[in-house]
């Protein structure tokens with residue numbers, strides 16, 4: 001039995017624009033998905049995903065995607081939920097040259113689903129790592145990240161960047177621009193997350209931005225402007241002392257860029273009333289800056305505040321279901337049981 005766990009992430013800045021080749025800076029946070037992989041004698045895959053919103057379920061199916069699991073929940077829900085685990089198993093089979101390998105897979109996660117904290121990437125990264133290790137063919141982290149990206153790319157119909165999967169694999173803060181992915185030094189940023197209890201459909205939201213961008217030059221310019229502010233944010237981070245407590249001037253400058261980034265994302269149509277309400281509650285509470293994180297449409301915002309004021313204000317904000325401090329996860333995917 002092999003167990004690996006991988007972290008979720010917040011976007012300091014750059015989501016959506018990163019899909020079109022602009023740079024983005026996500027940072028891994030201490031909320032993890034743990035995947036257990038136990039090889040089987042046959043070619044079946046049995047998946048236990050207790051944390052899924054459909055009250056959790058267990059399914060068993062044989063190799064290949066044509067054979068759908070036999071469970072008592074609507075097929076589209078199962079397919080949506082199974083997609084990433086399926087894709088991870090396929091990548092592991094391919095990497096280990098074991099097309100008929102079967103597994104018992106268990107997923108346990110404390111990352112809310114579809115909320116912009118990268119639960120899909122964490123499941124895929126931990127899943128491929130656990131399954132390849134269980135087959136005795138561990139991957140180096142660069143290959144693991146690349147295969148995890150391929151898996152997300154397939155499930156999301158060709159609409160994915162390498163940002164989530166690279167960040168979840170490596171941990172810490174990273175910068176991603178096209179296929180150029182590098183860990184970066186970052187100070188210990190005081191992230192506060194607000195969660196509206198809902199979710200957004202990543203594929204649909206990305207497709208919406210794609211359509212806007214194709215239709216209006218000003219939407220394409222907006223995407224480019226996101227890239228410009230990310231480049232400015234990168235310069236700020238590069239000048240800061242890595243690993244230290246950030247000084248107030250740096251926090252103020254990063255926060256200003258986050259505020260700007262949220263405005264541009266809202267212009268691109270991916271914010272929501274609940275996300276805007278949480279962003280404003282954070283700003284009113286004195287956060288240095290606040291923005292939605294991830295695909296948007298619903299889910300989470302991230303704010304910078306070293307005091308407790310933002311977390312407290314969010315917990316009293318209508319539409320905010322949960323507020324918590326998110327520590328930077330300096331370690332990416334890790335083995336819990338070899």
Ligand SMILES: Nc1ncnc2c1ncn2[C@@H]1O[C@H](COP(=O)(O)OP(=O)(O)O)[C@@H](O)[C@H]1O
Pocket residue numbers: 033049051052080081082083084085107108109112113114115116117118119120121123200201202294295
């Ligand atoms: N604990 C889990 N078990 C199985 N699948 C999961 C789990 N967590 C997330 N997933 C998969 O990831 C999907 C959400 O991914 P996505 O829409 O990209 O949002 P995000 O990555 O922001 O959480 C879920 O619908 C499900 O398919």
Ligand SMILES: C[C@@](O)(CCOP(=O)(O)O)CC(=O)O
Pocket residue numbers: 014015016017018019114115116117118119120159160161162163164202206293294295296
């Ligand atoms: C919108 C996007 O930039 C980020 C999506 O993040 P999440 O799956 O919502 O955590 C898409 C991508 O980069 O693959």
Ligand SMILES: [Mg+2]
Pocket residue numbers: 118119120121164202
């Ligand atoms: Mg995702």
